[in-house]
Amino acid sequence: MNFNHISVLLDESIKYLNCKNGGIYVDCTLGGAGHSEEIIKNIRPDGRLIGIDQDQAAIVAAEKKLAKYNTQFELVRDNYQNLNSVLDRLKIEKVDGFLFDLGISSYQLDTPERGFSYKYDSPLDMRMDQRQATTAADLVNDLSVDRLTEIIRKYGEEKWASRIAKFIVDFREDQLITRTDQLVEVIKAAIPAGARRSGPHPARRTFQALRIAVNNELDIIENALNDAVSRLKVNGRICVITFHSLEDRIVKHTFKDLSTKCTCPPNFPVCACDTEQKVKIITKNPVTPSEKEVEDNFRARSAKLRVAERK
CATH class of the missing domain: 1.10.150.170 (Putative methyltransferase TM0872, insert domain)
Structure with missing residues (x-):
C-alpha cells in the first residue's frame, strides 16, 4: 500500500515557518512528507531538511518522494522525543524552524493490518x-x-x-x-x-x-517542544498542528509558559523568579482549516495550528 496522506494546513504551515534558502528545518513528524516537500521547495538549493519519523513505512516513502529535489536532506527513523540526540548525531547546533504535525497519519489509519481503525477487522x-x-x-x-x-x-x-x-x-x-x-x-x-x-x-x-x-503520545509533547525551542535560532519559528483538545491544550500551555516574561522589578540585582521569555507567540488564536480544506479532507476538521518565534 502506498503511503497516502493529505497534509493538513499545508500552506499555512509553510507561510508561518518563514522558510528561506540556506536555512535548516526539521519536520519532526515526517508522515507522508507533504510538509517536508513544500519546505524543500522553499529552501532549495542551499537549505537543509531533517525529517524524523518512527514509522519505517514513512521513511521509505519519503526517500522516494524527496529524491527528485536537489536539496540536502536526512531522514531519521526515531521518535521526536529524542530530538536533541538526533540533532547532536547530525552535528546540528541550531535550527531555523521546526514543524510538528501531531497525531496519526491517514496511511496508518487506512492500512488495516496496522490495527488503528475500528472500520476494519485486523490485529x-x-x-x-x-x-x-x-x-x-x-x-x-x-x-x-x-x-x-x-x-x-x-x-x-x-x-x-x-x-x-x-x-x-x-x-x-x-x-x-x-x-x-x-x-x-x-x-x-x-x-x-x-x-x-x-x-x-x-x-x-x-x-x-x-x-x-x-x-505514549501526550506525555512526550511538552519536553519535545522545550527541546525544540532550545535549538531554535533567534527569530526561528516552531509550528505545531494538533487534532484534538488534549494535544492542543498541552501545546497552548507550553507556549504560554515559554512566553512568560520575568516579573522581577527592573532594578532587582538578581532574577528571583527564574523566568526567561524564550518565545513570542505568533498566533494569538490557533489557525484552523478553511471550509474548502475541510470539504476536500474531512479529517482536517479538528486541526489547529499554533506558532511561536524564538526570542
Missing part, C-alpha cells in the same frame, strides 16, 4: 513504531479494570469509560481480545443503545485512547 496493534513491543492487544488483555478506565477516560474523554473497561475485563475472562472487531463489539455492548444512536462511532474515543497510550 489489534496500533504501534506507530513496530519495533516497539507493546501493542493495544497487550493493554486490553493485561491491564486492570481501574487502569483501563483511567486510560479510556483520560485519553479518550469517554463518559462510559468505566463501563467499557469492565466489559473488556469480563470478556477477556473467556477469550483474549486480539482483533479490532472483537473490541468494537465489546464497546458497543458496553455503551447503552440510546447513547449509540447519535454522535461519533461508539468505538472512536476508546480506540483513540488506546492508540495514545500505546505510543
Whole structure:
C-alpha cells in the first residue's frame, strides 16, 4: 500500500515557518512528507531538511518522494522525543524552524493490518513504531479494570469509560481480545443503545485512547517542544498542528509558559523568579482549516495550528 496522506494546513504551515534558502528545518513528524516537500521547495538549493519519523513505512516513502529535489536532506527513523540526540548525531547546533504535525497519519489509519481503525477487522496493534513491543492487544488483555478506565477516560474523554473497561475485563475472562472487531463489539455492548444512536462511532474515543497510550503520545509533547525551542535560532519559528483538545491544550500551555516574561522589578540585582521569555507567540488564536480544506479532507476538521518565534 502506498503511503497516502493529505497534509493538513499545508500552506499555512509553510507561510508561518518563514522558510528561506540556506536555512535548516526539521519536520519532526515526517508522515507522508507533504510538509517536508513544500519546505524543500522553499529552501532549495542551499537549505537543509531533517525529517524524523518512527514509522519505517514513512521513511521509505519519503526517500522516494524527496529524491527528485536537489536539496540536502536526512531522514531519521526515531521518535521526536529524542530530538536533541538526533540533532547532536547530525552535528546540528541550531535550527531555523521546526514543524510538528501531531497525531496519526491517514496511511496508518487506512492500512488495516496496522490495527488503528475500528472500520476494519485486523490485529489489534496500533504501534506507530513496530519495533516497539507493546501493542493495544497487550493493554486490553493485561491491564486492570481501574487502569483501563483511567486510560479510556483520560485519553479518550469517554463518559462510559468505566463501563467499557469492565466489559473488556469480563470478556477477556473467556477469550483474549486480539482483533479490532472483537473490541468494537465489546464497546458497543458496553455503551447503552440510546447513547449509540447519535454522535461519533461508539468505538472512536476508546480506540483513540488506546492508540495514545500505546505510543505514549501526550506525555512526550511538552519536553519535545522545550527541546525544540532550545535549538531554535533567534527569530526561528516552531509550528505545531494538533487534532484534538488534549494535544492542543498541552501545546497552548507550553507556549504560554515559554512566553512568560520575568516579573522581577527592573532594578532587582538578581532574577528571583527564574523566568526567561524564550518565545513570542505568533498566533494569538490557533489557525484552523478553511471550509474548502475541510470539504476536500474531512479529517482536517479538528486541526489547529499554533506558532511561536524564538526570542
